Amino acid sequence: MKMKTIGLSIAALSASFLAVLLRAAPVARSGLNIDITSPADRSRLPWNAQAPYAVTVSYNGKSTKYGELPANVVVLRAAYVSNADAPSSRKAGALPEGVARISQSNCMGCHDFTASSAGPSFAAIGKRYAGKANAVAMIAGHIRNGSSGAWGGGAMPPHPDLAPVQATAIAQWVVAHGNDATVQYSIGKSGSFRMVAPTKAGPHAGVVLSAFYTGPLEPGDTGKAAGHNTVVVYGSSS
Amino acid sequence: MARPPEQMERRTFLKTVAAGFGASMIGATAEAEPSSAAGKRAIVAGAGITGLACAYELMQHGIDVTVLEASGRYGGHVFTGHDGLSDGLWADYGADHLTRPGYEQFFRYVDLFGLEAVPYPNAEGSPLPANNGQLMQISGKFYTEAQLADPTTLKLLGFNEGEIAFLSRHPWYELPTLYLAGHIARFHDPSQPFGNGCDDLDMIDLDTLYARQGASKRARDYLGGQHVNALYGVWRFSVMKGRGIPLSEGETFHLKGGNEEMPKAFAARLGARVKLNHPITAISHDAGGVTVTYTAYGRDEPQTMRADYLVNCISLPVFRRIPVTPALSPAKQYVVDNVTYSSHPFFVFEAESKFWLDDGFTNLAMSFEHPDISSIWGVPEIPNSTRVILKAFGPSGLSPGRVLAAFREVYPGKHDTIIQALTYDWSRDALAPTCEMEPFAPGTLRRFWPEIMKPEGRLYFAGTYADALSRGMESCVRSAARIAKEVADA
Numbered sequence: 001m002k003m004k005t006i007g008l009s010i011a012a013l014s015a016s017f018l019a020v021l022l023r024a025a026p027v028a029r030s031g032l033n034i035d036i037t038s039p040a041d042r043s044r045l046p047w048n049a050q051a052p053y054a055v056t057v058s059y060n061g062k063s064t065k066y067g068e069l070p071a072n073v074v075v076l077r078a079a080y081v082s083n084a085d086a087p088s089s090r091k092a093g094a095l096p097e098g099v100a101r102i103s104q105s106n107c108m109g110c111h112d113f114t115a116s117s118a119g120p121s122f123a124a125i126g127k128r129y130a131g132k133a134n135a136v137a138m139i140a141g142h143i144r145n146g147s148s149g150a151w152g153g154g155a156m157p158p159h160p161d162l163a164p165v166q167a168t169a170i171a172q173w174v175v176a177h178g179n180d181a182t183v184q185y186s187i188g189k190s191g192s193f194r195m196v197a198p199t200k201a202g203p204h205a206g207v208v209l210s211a212f213y214t215g216p217l218e219p220g221d222t223g224k225a226a227g228h229n230t231v232v233v234y235g236s237s238s
Numbered sequence: 239m240a241r242p243p244e245q246m247e248r249r250t251f252l253k254t255v256a257a258g259f260g261a262s263m264i265g266a267t268a269e270a271e272p273s274s275a276a277g278k279r280a281i282v283a284g285a286g287i288t289g290l291a292c293a294y295e296l297m298q299h300g301i302d303v304t305v306l307e308a309s310g311r312y313g314g315h316v317f318t319g320h321d322g323l324s325d326g327l328w329a330d331y332g333a334d335h336l337t338r339p340g341y342e343q344f345f346r347y348v349d350l351f352g353l354e355a356v357p358y359p360n361a362e363g364s365p366l367p368a369n370n371g372q373l374m375q376i377s378g379k380f381y382t383e384a385q386l387a388d389p390t391t392l393k394l395l396g397f398n399e400g401e402i403a404f405l406s407r408h409p410w411y412e413l414p415t416l417y418l419a420g421h422i423a424r425f426h427d428p429s430q431p432f433g434n435g436c437d438d439l440d441m442i443d444l445d446t447l448y449a450r451q452g453a454s455k456r457a458r459d460y461l462g463g464q465h466v467n468a469l470y471g472v473w474r475f476s477v478m479k480g481r482g483i484p485l486s487e488g489e490t491f492h493l494k495g496g497n498e499e500m501p502k503a504f505a506a507r508l509g510a511r512v513k514l515n516h517p518i519t520a521i522s523h524d525a526g527g528v529t530v531t532y533t534a535y536g537r538d539e540p541q542t543m544r545a546d547y548l549v550n551c552i553s554l555p556v557f558r559r560i561p562v563t564p565a566l567s568p569a570k571q572y573v574v575d576n577v578t579y580s581s582h583p584f585f586v587f588e589a590e591s592k593f594w595l596d597d598g599f600t601n602l603a604m605s606f607e608h609p610d611i612s613s614i615w616g617v618p619e620i621p622n623s624t625r626v627i628l629k630a631f632g633p634s635g636l637s638p639g640r641v642l643a644a645f646r647e648v649y650p651g652k653h654d655t656i657i658q659a660l661t662y663d664w665s666r667d668a669l670a671p672t673c674e675m676e677p678f679a680p681g682t683l684r685r686f687w688p689e690i691m692k693p694e695g696r697l698y699f700a701g702t703y704a705d706a707l708s709r710g711m712e713s714c715v716r717s718a719a720r721i722a723k724e725v726a727d728a
Contacts, residue, residue, distance in 0.1 A: 050561035052519045052531070065538075071668065106635065109665025115575035117555040118672060146609075146633060152465040153676060154580060157635035157665075188668065190519060192561045 032059045032221070034211045034229035036076075041228070045207075047195050047235045054190045055211045060218060064189045071189045073215035075103050078193035080182040084206030084232045092210035092230050098173025100214040101166045103187045105159060113178075113185055120151045126178025139171035140164065195235050206234040279545040280725055281306060281530050283521075283560075285512050286314025286670065287333070288701050288714040289551030290504035291347070293511060295722030296549075304543065305508065306532050308517035312505050314553075314670040316711065318496025319586075322660050325623035328496045329586040331662035332673070333711050334629070335361035336497075337488035340481065341712045343719060344500070351503040354494040356618055360603035361490035362629070363613050365411050371601030373650070378607070380650050386410060396456035411485045413461060417451035418472055425476035428706045431469055431687055439469035440683045447472075466677040474677075477707045492618070500711070521548060521697070522563040528696045547725050549698045551718070553579065553672045562697070570694045572685055577703050579672035583661045585611075585641040587628040590655040592616075597651030602628060610636055610644035628656070634665050674710065675703040698725060 038054040045051050055064070055074050062068035081089040102108065110118035129135035142150075144167045146158035159167065177183065182198050195207055209231040217223055278301045282293045285307035296303040305312075315332040323329065335358050336344055348355050359367050365383075373380040376395060385391050387409075392402040404416045415422070424434045432440075439447060444463030453461065463471060478485075493499045505512055515535035522529045528548040531540045550557055554577045566574060594602045605613040610632050617627040632641040638659035646654065664671050678686055691704055702708050704717035 048565065049563065050565065052561050054519075106663065106665040109663075109667070109671040110581055110634070112555060112558075115555070115558055116578045118579050118581040118676075149464065152578065152679060153462070154578070155633065157633040159635055161635075186559070190517070191559050 030058065030061055032213055032217075032223065032225040033057070033227040034074075034213060034225040035227045036209055036211050036229060036231045039209075039231065039233055041231045042234070044234045044236050045195050047197050047201060047237065049195050050192050051195065051233075052190065052192050053186070053209065056189065057211070057213050059213060059215070069215060072103050072108075072187055073213055074187070074189045075099060075212045075214055076186045076191065076193065077210045077212070078184045078186070078196075078207050079210070080197055080201075081206055081208050081232075082202060083204045084208065084234055085204050089206075089208050090230045090232065092208070092212075095212040095214070096173045096177065097166075097169040098171070099185055100212070101162070101170050102173075103214045105162060105170075107170070108187055110154075110156075114181075118154055119156060122174050122178035123181075124151075124179075125174050126176070126180075129175050130179060132175075135175050136168060136171045139174060140167040143167040143170055195233065197235060201235050204234075206232050208232055278302065278547070278725070280304075280547045280549060281528065281543060281545040283518055283530075283548060283550045283557070284308075284314070284552035285312035285501075285505070285514070286551060286553075286714070287316045287501055287504075287711055288718045289314075289549075290501050290508065290512070291715040292549050292551055292700050292718035292722050293508050294504045295719050296725060297508065297511070299722060299726035301722075301726060303508075303511055304545070305512045306516045306518050306530065306543075307512065307514050308552075309669045310515050310535075312512060312514065313498050313501035315664070315673055316497050316501050317662065317670075318498035319660075319662060322658070323588060323627075325620070325625055327588065327620050327623055327625060327627055329584070329617065329627050329629065329660070330492065330497045331584055331586070332664070332670075333497050334584065335364070335490045335492050336711065337364075337483070337490055340478075340483040340488045340709065342481075343715045344712050347500065347503070347715065348493070351500075353499050353503060355491040356494050358490045358492045358618055360601065360615050361492070362615065363603075363605060363631075364487060364490045365409060366486050366489050368409065370603065371599060372603040372605075373599070374605045375607050375648065380604070383409070396454060398452070398454040398457070400452070401454060401457050409486070410460065411487075413457060414475060414485060417448050417453055418475060421447075421472045422476045422479060425473055428477045428480055429688070431473040431683060436469055436472060439472060440467060441681050442468045443680045444468045444471040465679060467680050467683050470678045470683050474707065481707065483709075497711070518552075518560055520561045520563070523548070523694075523696050525695070547696050547698060547728070549700055549721055549725065551700050553670070553701060554703070555579065555672055556669060566694055566697075569685075569689050570692070573690050576682070577686070577690070578676040578679075580674050580676050581634065581664050581672050582631070583634050583664060585630040585632050585636075585638050586660045587614075587630065587638075587642060587645070587656045588658050588660075589626045589628060590657055591624070592626055593653060593655040594651055596653070599651060604649075606644075606648045608644045608648045609633070611641050611648065614645060634663070637661075675708040693724070 035056045037056055039051060053076055055076060057064045057069055057074055064071060064074060075095060112121050114121050114123045142156055143159050144162060146156050148155035181196055184193055186193055197205060211229045213225060280296050280301050280303045282289045282303060282305045285305045289305055290312060293303045293305045317332040318328050319331050320328045336355060360370055360372060369383050372383060387406050389402050389406050392405050421436055424436060444466040445458055447468040448458050448461055448463060516532050518530055518532045519540060520531040527544055527546050530543045533540055554574050558574050603615045612631045614628055614630040617629060630641055630645060638661045642659040698721045700717040700721040702713045705713035707713060
């Protein structure tokens with residue numbers, strides 16, 4: 001009887017000791033992992049179709065799946081490629097700094113990439129100002145200080161939270177690439193993209209989806225991600 | 239069975255959907271269990287006030303309805319906030335007020351659900367009641383209404399002779415009639431902005447029309463109208479006139495307990511038909527019905543739901559992120575991609591007392607020229623509290639503290655008893671970022687009207703934009719009731 005009690009006590013002690021050890025053990029920092037969970041790689045969709053996507057990002061033990069990382073740390077790029085079979089088509093170029101800043105500010109509350117919202121689309125702004133001298137400086141100023149009258153009755157609020165260099169990065173991207181129909185961006189862990197082809201697409205043409213993390217990084221981290229973060233979708237004619 | 243709208247003769251269809259004549263008379267007359275199982279099934283996308291009202295009306299028509307809402311709360315942009323306030327105080331951070339006249343369908347629901355509308359004088363800059371101590375800042379100086387009717391003052395401000403004569407006998411808000419009365423009188427059918435001898439106005443803005451009519455620069459500064467489609471502007475005035483809504487916009491009210499009492503009343507009656515945290519991820523439609531793909535809260539795998547009809551009550555900038563198969567027609571896609579909305583925050587100040595009385599002001603209803611605050615007004619007293627809620631207009635993105643600092647810079651009194659400032663930043667709300675529809679731009683009315691009112695096969699569209707008079711929550715519930723009837727009759 002006594003032995004049994006002691007045995008139980010030892011077991012209880014071991015359990016509590018283990019628990020202390022577990023609590024005391026340093027949490028291993030897990031790297032950045034980005035998975036495009038939908039659509040499937042090498043799937044096929046009709047040209048011009050609008051299709052849903054879903055992305056899961058985890059970093060440092062936190063995941064978008066559980067709301068530990070906000071949805072707006074995810075940016076999806078959908079880019080047309082004439083030969084989706086070419087290995088080079090899967091090599092995702094870096095995300096433009098301006099798009100990363102857009103995802104982290106409140107731009108999307110009033111703007112969309114290609115359609116009107118409370119404010120003009122980035123495509124419309126890009127179309128109006130592409131190639132115009134001083135346009136980047138002017139738009140960066142509008143982002144920082146607010147503006148009104150250029151696009152209708154609404155007013156652009158000031159964004160004192162954005163540093164001048166960040167506002168300039170946004171303005172540079174909008175002016176140079178905002179109106180590029182072959183590269184689309186979407187912000188959020190889920191959303192949609194379009195199967196856009198600039199001209200008549202060949203049999204190997206498709207859209208490459210690349211997902212990016214735009215949240216803060218721990219010191220020393222590069223943002224290089226593991227996981228299934230690039231997906232090819234072939235276009236079909238019907 | 240009535241013909242589907244797409245088969246109806248165009249003018250008949252327009253008359254049916256126009257301005258809510260008839261449509262607004264349906265529903266809200268009696269609360270009853272579904273009268274008949276019509277055998278129809280409908281999905282409503284979005285549980286903002288439009289979606290909830292539409293689902294309620296569909297239920298009244300005996301239609302089996304499910305509401306899929308992406309966020310964890312219903313009500314969307316109708317949001318009454320309590321957080322951060324003491325004494326049970328609250329503030330409406332979205333839809334601010336109702337008007338009478340102008341909210342006839344909404345008031346039917348107020349009566350039906352036993353809610354109480356509380357007078358909310360001078361709400362959001364309303365000029366009513368008149369001569370209630372309002373002050374307007376012009377070139378740094380504050381003016382009372384009586385001063386703004388004084389010919390000497392009007393001349394100093396830069397109005398022309400005709401305007402001075404008019405404004406010495408009429409309130410400022412009636413100034414549009416000095417220049418547009420002749421145009422407004424040409425419109426007789428709220429469904430027909432075209433064919434009234436004013437079609438050329440589609441190509442210019444309202445400011446240009448005022449200038450053509452002889453308005454002074456000072457009057458044009460007050461009237462606004464830059465970038466506003468002139469035909470839309472004149473037609474809108476005519477629809478308001480037809481519905482008996484004065485240019486003052488009518489007397490203002492809010493609901494006892496906050497305007498979210500209305501979404502709550504709808505939701506209580508809809509019960510388990512409202513599915514929260516069920517975002518729609520794709521819509522496919524065909525001649526026989528609609529299939530919606532969605533995710534249920536906490537579930538990863540997509541699920542599908544089939545129905546005879548889908549009523550989209552999600553604001554269009556959010557709706558267009560959802561893939562629709564087959565794609566919408568180019569005419570409907572234009573509407574979805576180009577309707578523009580306003581989006582602005584209210585800044586809420588909590589004060590310990592009516593401090594302005596100590597400064598000799600009978601009311602706190604003031605407009606300012608400061609870039610960080612354009613107006614302030616008081617909210618009716620809330621029972622069991624001596625504290626006071628004030629609301630202010632300022633630009634989106636500013637901190638409440640900065641807007642309060644601006645108020646303290648321009649307030650013409652000596653002191654205030656404000657103890658905190660709050661806001662809700664709609665621009666960071668991914669699911670309900672937009673408020674009201676902005677006026678159409680010059681040259682675009684023909685592309686929007688009447689397409690904006692039409693269904694696309696089995697997909698129907700309701701919202702503040704889907705009414706001949708886009709005007710706050712009333713246009714939401716009017717379009718909701720109209721669409722519910724169209725679905726019931728289809």
